Amino acid sequence: MTLAIIGGTGLTQIPDLLITGEQSLDTPFGAPSAAYVFGELDGRKLVFLARHGNPHRIPPHKINYRANIWGLQALGVTEIIAVAAVGGIGREMAPAVIAIPDQLIDYSYGREHTYFADDLEQVTHIDFSEPYSPALRARIVAAAEQAGIATVNHGIYGCTQGPRLETPAEIKRMANDGCDLVGMTGMPEAALARELGIAYANVSVVANWAAGVVAGEITMAEIEKNLHQGMNQAIMLLTAVAQA
Template sequence: MTLAIIGGTGLTQLSELNITGRQTLTTPYGDPSADYVTGELNGQQIIFLARHGHPHTIPPHKINYRANIWGLKDLGVTKIVAVAAVGGITADMAPARIAIPDQLIDYSYGREQTFFADDLDEVTHIDFTHPYTPSLRQQLLSAADSAAISIVSTGTYGCTQGPRLETSAEILRMERDGCDLVGMTGMPEAALARELGIDYAALAVVANWAAGKGAGEISMEEIAQHLEAGMSDVLNLLNCLISAS
């Protein structure tokens, strides 16, 4: 198994990673967000990629998702844990909590959604009934249990376009649709991993209440505080996941 961790807002690098190398790749789909960092964490070899670049400069709708995932496949990655900052919609999804979603709804648009677009021998469809790989999700759940970290073990992630945050009416619509969380990077990342046969699961860190779900306006200071608290648990969970592999 070669595990990759994709870090989102709040996780542009892994401070505990013993870095052994960096690889700059060019793919048939262009350049990835950043160099692929290889290293050891708890004695296991992993690959780390900063989704928004390092430093954090690429907005969600401008990320080259195809290049990112293609590059990981090219490096031999078979499992991806995607860390993402999200907004909480339903009552369980309070700020600083960690959720491991099991479903998603895609509201994004205009993004390159598939590798199966041009020069095809035949039209290709993937089964996306369960967008997150059940076996990898179970490994994350077991790691959270081993680390004694309280998490929300299911949930539906709604992927919006960004980079703006949502209106309160949009969040109410998403809640009616069944979304528990709102983020901007969950798609097409998950689908592209499925197309290339890479196991994929998400670790969602709730950075704030979604629009209209909390008191007052959403502030970047508030988001930063909650991410700092949540990312500490994420790192402990990842350490337990890697130790058990």
């Protein structure tokens, strides 16, 4: 099995990744966010893609998700671990926490969200009852436990449009819907992977409390501090998964 890691905000590269090559691809859906990086993490070969480009320049609603995922399949990828910076809504989802969500709600709009849109011989539907691969999630959870890395092993990820942060009223609505986390890149990425038969799991790093959960303005300084701590743990987790 070939593993890919998609890095989000705070993870445009993996420091311990021994890079062996890079490849840019043209896809039927346009250009991916960046060149695909080939490397070895603790002896495990993998492919890395910076979701927002490298340098970090593509906002969530402008990412070419279809090109990104199609390119990974073309390179023979069968599993994707998607790392994302998120806001915390649920009580367990404090800043710097690492969460492995098991469900999601999509609030995004206007994004190219399927491969099954044009020139079809028949209408195609995918089962999305479990949006994240149970087997891949289980491996991530087991690797975290083995390495002594604390994670919250459940949660509902709510995907908003971005690039602005949400209002307290929007977060209250999401909380009422059951969301524990809020991010901007979880969809259509997860569904596109499912359409192509690629196992997909999300590793969410909580960068801040979502708007209105605690008093005060959300600042970039706060986000950067929490991401630095959380992403260091996430990289340790990715290394543990590679060792498993």
